Amino acid sequence: MSHSESEKDVPIHQEIIDEKNEKNLAPHGHVFDEALLHQEAIMHGVTADKIAEETLYVDDAKAAELRRELATNRQGGYHPITDEERKAHYRLNRKFDIYLIPFCAAIYLFNGLDRSNLGNAQTDNFSTDIGIPSSAVNTATSLFFATYVPLQPVMAAFGKKFGQTKFIAIISSLWGILTISHAFVKNDAQLIAVRLLMGIAESGFYPTVLSYMSLFYPRYDLAFRFAVFYGFFAIAGAFGGLIAYGVFQINGALHSWQYLFILEGSVPILLALFCPFVLAKDAKTAWYLTPEEREYAEKRMVIDAAANLDATYKISRRDIVEAVKDWRLWVTLSANILASMSSQGFTIFFPVVVKGLGYAGALANLMTVPPYVAGTVVLLFFAYSSDRRKDRTFHILGGLLIVIIGLIMTVTLPLANTGGRYAGLLILLSGSFISSPLTSAWLSGNTPEPGKRVVVLAINGWGNLSGIIGSELFLAQYGPDYHYPLSVTLGLMVCAFALYALCYVLLRLTNRSRAKKVANMTVEEMEEENRSDVRVGDKKYTFVYGL
Numbered sequence: 001m002s003h004s005e006s007e008k009d010v011p012i013h014q015e016i017i018d019e020k021n022e023k024n025l026a027p028h029g030h031v032f033d034e035a036l037l038h039q040e041a042i043m044h045g046v047t048a049d050k051i052a053e054e055t056l057y058v059d060d061a062k063a064a065e066l067r068r069e070l071a072t073n074r075q076g077g078y079h080p081i082t083d084e085e086r087k088a089h090y091r092l093n094r095k096f097d098i099y100l101i102p103f104c105a106a107i108y109l110f111n112g113l114d115r116s117n118l119g120n121a122q123t124d125n126f127s128t129d130i131g132i133p134s135s136a137v138n139t140a141t142s143l144f145f146a147t148y149v150p151l152q153p154v155m156a157a158f159g160k161k162f163g164q165t166k167f168i169a170i171i172s173s174l175w176g177i178l179t180i181s182h183a184f185v186k187n188d189a190q191l192i193a194v195r196l197l198m199g200i201a202e203s204g205f206y207p208t209v210l211s212y213m214s215l216f217y218p219r220y221d222l223a224f225r226f227a228v229f230y231g232f233f234a235i236a237g238a239f240g241g242l243i244a245y246g247v248f249q250i251n252g253a254l255h256s257w258q259y260l261f262i263l264e265g266s267v268p269i270l271l272a273l274f275c276p277f278v279l280a281k282d283a284k285t286a287w288y289l290t291p292e293e294r295e296y297a298e299k300r301m302v303i304d305a306a307a308n309l310d311a312t313y314k315i316s317r318r319d320i321v322e323a324v325k326d327w328r329l330w331v332t333l334s335a336n337i338l339a340s341m342s343s344q345g346f347t348i349f350f351p352v353v354v355k356g357l358g359y360a361g362a363l364a365n366l367m368t369v370p371p372y373v374a375g376t377v378v379l380l381f382f383a384y385s386s387d388r389r390k391d392r393t394f395h396i397l398g399g400l401l402i403v404i405i406g407l408i409m410t411v412t413l414p415l416a417n418t419g420g421r422y423a424g425l426l427i428l429l430s431g432s433f434i435s436s437p438l439t440s441a442w443l444s445g446n447t448p449e450p451g452k453r454v455v456v457l458a459i460n461g462w463g464n465l466s467g468i469i470g471s472e473l474f475l476a477q478y479g480p481d482y483h484y485p486l487s488v489t490l491g492l493m494v495c496a497f498a499l500y501a502l503c504y505v506l507l508r509l510t511n512r513s514r515a516k517k518v519a520n521m522t523v524e525e526m527e528e529e530n531r532s533d534v535r536v537g538d539k540k541y542t543f544v545y546g547l
Helices: 014-022 034-041 048-055 060-072 083-099 101-122 126-130 134-148 152-162 164-184 188-202 205-213 219-247 256-278 291-304 317-325 327-339 341-348 350-356 361-366 369-389 393-412 418-432 435-445 450-473 483-519 523-531
Strands: none
Touching (some): 083 101, 101 205, 152 450, 164 205, 205 435, 219 256, 219 369, 327 450, 369 435, 393 435
16 A cells, blocks of 8 residues: 555544544544554554554543553553454564574573582582682672672663663673683682672673563563573573583593583673674664564554653663652562572572482482473463463462472472472472563563663562572581471562562552542543653553553
């Protein structure tokens, strides 16, 4: 369909406005037609700016829809509604799944290996070989988080302004170099220095990639993609055990653990070299899309949230202030810190706990593989279901329930029952990785402003504080059964369950309060609320929090 330049200046909706106005469907002069809006999404020549403008229109039908969504806690967002649009939507997702997710996930795999490689090295007498006490390894692990955790919002905000793809390339190469440096440390001071520097290098990666991915996928396509990405962190546990098992068979001039650090540090450097050529800065400049696909990719994100327009470098001081003031972030973060004890704090020392069951050396590393594989499979299932059912809370609570059951088994069964305790660990790890990516998807979908979104996701990354708790909790003195740290972890999981339930209730009450306000607003007032910057993003009365 072709249009003259003058015709392009007029929204396609205008062609039917006069007819609908005659029928008194929109007396204030605007018409919102969802079907036509979705037709425009796949129509060449309709700009994202026009789509953004049209999504802000409110007429009687749109007002009724907004009131219904608030009353039923059903969040909007982008959903294809025609067969043609669904084909375009799934085709676009497949391309992003091929070109974006695997590359980012591969980098994250080696980021995850950096968390577990000290535990793997310790099973090969790392601390003994360099002449430091085993407690020094715990201290160095804790101090990694001392720089990693607080710097996440700072580094992620900088990455947003600097350019996220370039930022990912630089920090990936830096932590690769620092991983290799582990092979040559001589004392605990050097080990601590390297871990502190690694914390700085890695701090911005996770929130930057999540924010980057949220520019490509609508909110209810995100949980599964976050899960695939995060699943590589889980796979890193299994893969780390396999790599360690293979590397520890090497009889060379160096200690086996030295080869482990050299290998696991070299790959991120190699991947970083390709990063600027593989990752596009945003959907509308993706080299692997056709011009029509780039146009559609931008427009569907604008329908998902009008604030996504021109969002590549968008971040402001107000975004940072709004994020810091957001109560739901702090409630969710508290729950995430506790819930992450199973995926962050516990898994770092999982090889040591397995070793306590009676498995030794390389076999201890090999026996860590099945639980991580199970955790990844269960995570993907839960995330897919979460997107399909447009639910976050109950899927997170379900994952925590699995962890709690596994912990109860591990704590109550005697150490002599090796098979039963190992089964408990298998169940525990099956649910351990669910809460973190689903929490990130929940926060991302409930934060339409891209600048605030990157800060919120970065602060939520403080869930890694659980790594500090874990490194000080799973001490060798509690071996071989580790009954005390596992019991404490069980209590923390129960608290996390309660906090997530509280967040659900609070968001539901917020939607109810907004529904009452909107019920008394005219369509003109609702449209003004959409357009005004008095309240922005999720603070607008017309925004529905997803549950």
